Amino acid sequence: MTLHDVLAGLEPEAIPYPLSRLYAMLSGGRVFGDFYRIVARQVKEKLHAGRVLDIGTGPGRLPVLIASETPLLHVIGVDLSADMVKMAGEDAGRRGLKNVGFRQGNASELPFKDREFDLVLSTLSFHHWKQPEKGLDEVYRVLREGGEAWIYDIPRRIDKTMFAYMKRKYGFLQAWALRLHALTEPFYKESEIERLAMESRFRRHEITRTLIAYKLILYK
Numbered sequence: 001m002t003l004h005d006v007l008a009g010l011e012p013e014a015i016p017y018p019l020s021r022l023y024a025m026l027s028g029g030r031v032f033g034d035f036y037r038i039v040a041r042q043v044k045e046k047l048h049a050g051r052v053l054d055i056g057t058g059p060g061r062l063p064v065l066i067a068s069e070t071p072l073l074h075v076i077g078v079d080l081s082a083d084m085v086k087m088a089g090e091d092a093g094r095r096g097l098k099n100v101g102f103r104q105g106n107a108s109e110l111p112f113k114d115r116e117f118d119l120v121l122s123t124l125s126f127h128h129w130k131q132p133e134k135g136l137d138e139v140y141r142v143l144r145e146g147g148e149a150w151i152y153d154i155p156r157r158i159d160k161t162m163f164a165y166m167k168r169k170y171g172f173l174q175a176w177a178l179r180l181h182a183l184t185e186p187f188y189k190e191s192e193i194e195r196l197a198m199e200s201r202f203r204r205h206e207i208t209r210t211l212i213a214y215k216l217i218l219y220k
Contacts, residue, residue, distance in 0.1 A: 014080035015058075021083070031170055031178075032061070035211050039123060039152065040065045042210075046148075048072055050118035053142065055107050055135075056080075056125025060088025060100075067092070067100035076112075078105040107135035112142045120149040124213065127153055127187045136200040140220060149202070149218040152210060156189040158182050166212070178212060190214065 039062060043052065049072035054063050057077030067075045079085050079102070088102040105111040107122075108131040120139050129135045139149045155162075158179045166175035188196075190207065193216055197205040202218040209215065 015084065016081070017083045021087075028061070031166075031174060031212065035152075035213065036062045036065055036123070038211055039121070039150075040069055042150075043073070043119065043121070044070050047119055050074075051076070051116060053078065053110075053112070053117045053120045055110070055120065055122040055139070056128065057088060057102065058084050058125070060084075060091055060102055062121070062123055063088070063100050063102070064092055064095060064097065067097050068095065071099060073099065075100045076117075077102045078107075078110065080104065080106050107131075108138060110138045110142055114141055115144045116142050118144055118147050120147070121152075122149075123152045124154060126151050126216075127185060132196055133199065136196065136202070136218070139218070140201045143220045145220060147220050149216075149220075151216040151218070152213040153216075154178070154182050154185075154187050154212060155214050156182060156187045156192075162209075162212070 043066050048070065052063075052066060052073055052075045054066075054075065054077045057063055057079045058081075060077045063075040063077040066073060077085075077088055077100070079088070082104050085102045085104045092100045092102070103111055107125075107129045120143055122139075126132065126135075136149075143149060158166075163175050163179060166178055193207065193214065197207075197216060197218060200218065202220055205216060205218050207214055207216050
């Protein structure tokens with residue numbers, strides 16, 4: 001049994017109320033905001049039209065941002081927490097966005113038909129998936145042929161380069177908060193991510209870095 005397995009067993013897959021409200025508040029901070037803007041820009045550079053799914057969407061900040069910046073994309077966010085889905089829908093409604101929607105659902109049993117999406121995203125939620133292998137099978141199922149999945153998550157080990165960048169841009173406390181967070185949550189080591197990708201149904205993959213997270217790209 002790995003450290004990831006131990007930590008994962010201690011943590012719920014869905015963030016329960018009222019912790020969902022605390023997470024929503026934290027996700028509106030500068031670090032999350034910068035990260036979501038980077039991801040939204042990458043999506044915009046990749047797709048100008050089509051359907052995008054965001055798994056573990058939380059309060060929906062990323063889908064709302066993508067939908068507002070790329071109006072020809074239809075973005076769906078799915079989360080296991082009913083309260084997260086409620087907050088996300090309310091935010092999209094206040095902004096008058098018609099090309100974004102939210103549903104309650106689990107990564108290991110996505111409530112969508114086969115080959116519905118051109119791109120599947122997951123930002124900072126992959127370590128919460130209780131059945132990551134089954135979740136990746138579901139991602140493969142809902143992707144169209146030639147589609148891609150982009151999975152972003154915090155690495156188990158925050159290296160010196162990332163720590164120095166965080167310290168320089170966001171300050172000492174934020175840098176240490178990220179390092180401590182990486183040690184107390186069930187994040188994966190890069191070797192574990194590599195194994196999950198290799199054992200999945202996807203034909204190939206690559207791993208890059210984006211600000212505070214690694215980016216696993218899976219090609220169908």
